[in-house]
Amino acid sequence: MMSPALFLLAAISFIPLFMMIWMSLSKVGLIGGLSFSFIGLENWRHLFGDPQIGSSWILSIIYFAATVGIELVLGTAMALLIHSMIRARNLVLSLVLIPMFIAPVIVGLLGRFLLNSGFGLYTWVLSVLGLYDGNILGSVGPALVAVIGMNVWEWSPLIALIVLAGLTAVPNDILEAAEVDGASYWRKLVSIVVPSILPILLVALLIRSMDAIRFFAIILITTNGGPADSTKIIPIRLYDIAFRFFNLGYAAAVGLTMLVFSIIIANIFVQVFKRRQATL
DSSP states (O other), X not given: OOHHHHHHHHHXXXXXXXXXXXXXXXXXXXXXXXXXXXXXXXXXXXXXXXXXXXXXXXXXXXXXXXXXXXXXXXXXXXXXXXXXXXXXXXXXXXXXXXXXXXXXXXXXXXXXXXXOTTXXXXXXXXXXXXXXXXOSTTXXXXXXXXXXXXXXXXXXXXXXXXXXXXXXXXXXXXXXXXXHTTOOHHHHIIIIIHHHHHHHHHHHHHHHHHHHHTOOHHHHHHTTTOSTTTTOOHHHHHHHHHHTSOOHHHHHHHHHHHHHHHHHHHHHHHHHHHHXXXXX
């Protein structure tokens, strides 16, 4: 009964994959129609010897670790705070979730205006406080911090929502027994709450990791990979290779490396989750 749906899903999934693999082994021509010239592993040799790709991957890993790590800590803190509220919990939750419903393009435009060196509100506030007086999106270090902050602002509420759902499964009788025994809030958090919601945290990390690997829109709108390629993570580099220089064969090879990286990250989380389940 499921065969037609499985065949359709396989066609949608595997035909583009095989097409990308073939493109990565070919030189793709666009003049006079789409054409493929088989060149073997030339694109892959270029890929592993390209210093720009290497720098973009290093930048992507830094960006990936920073965004996912900060979002996990901030989202969990917001979930714990909302869960402990007695009044106006639904109102606060609704306000917290607003950023994740805004399109990334709009978030990029908001960040671009708020961080504008001439009239941006955040630029003015940082200047008045004496923290930074310069062009944030036009400087090598601050530009990366700015786009990381925009991503954290938009997607930390998603982590908070997932963790908040997990907190409802924490057994209240164990918490009450620990409180009777004189356990402090931090002791209960470390010894009871965090172990109970650890599978939920792994799921939240997996969801955000898969999205952070292909993060694109906000950087394209705000810095377009600049200044001096300081925010040109691998998806932005892939976009330039494919749609600015029209080197589609080389772009296919770069895209396949992103796919492999995503599979590795997903497998790591799955293995950690399996080990966690085995210890329960």
